[in-house]
Amino acid sequence: MNAQVLGVSTDTVFSHIAYQKQLGGLQFPLGSDRWPYAETASTYGIFPPTKHQIPFINDRAVFIVDTAGKIAWAKVYELRQQPDNSEILAELKKLALSGPFR
Numbered sequence: 125m126n127a128q129v130l131g132v133s134t135d136t137v138f139s140h141i142a143y144q145k146q147l148g149g150l151q152f153p154l155g156s157d158r159w160p161y162a163e164t165a166s167t168y169g170i171f172p173p174t175k176h177q178i179p180f181i182n183d184r185a186v187f188i189v190d191t192a193g194k195i196a197w198a199k200v201y202e203l204r205q206q207p208d209n210s211e212i213l214a215e216l217k218k219l220a221l222s223g224p225f226r
Contacts, residue, residue, distance in 0.1 A: 125220040134162050
């Protein structure tokens with residue numbers, strides 16, 4: 125479907141390396157939104173620094189960005205909630221059929 129998965133968080137690069145080792149590796153890259161702190165999360169509207177019990181944690185979210193750089197689909201999850209991969213794949217398939225990933 126001509127898509128790329130990318131994980132982004134405000135954790136440090138060193139934290140990302142440790143996380144990947146803990147999981148035995150990942151099949152997609154991780155990006156650090158550490159400096160300037162949470163700039164990407166803020167741009168995407170998922171950095172409410174007073175929303176969570178632990179301050180300065182961004183929301184967990186999935187964004188599908190089309191080839192024109194526009195957000196084609198988005199969903200915000202509770203911090204402990206695992207995103208539903210089948211739901212995300214279904215959205216990617218719909219978008220692939222409608223054109224933005226051709």
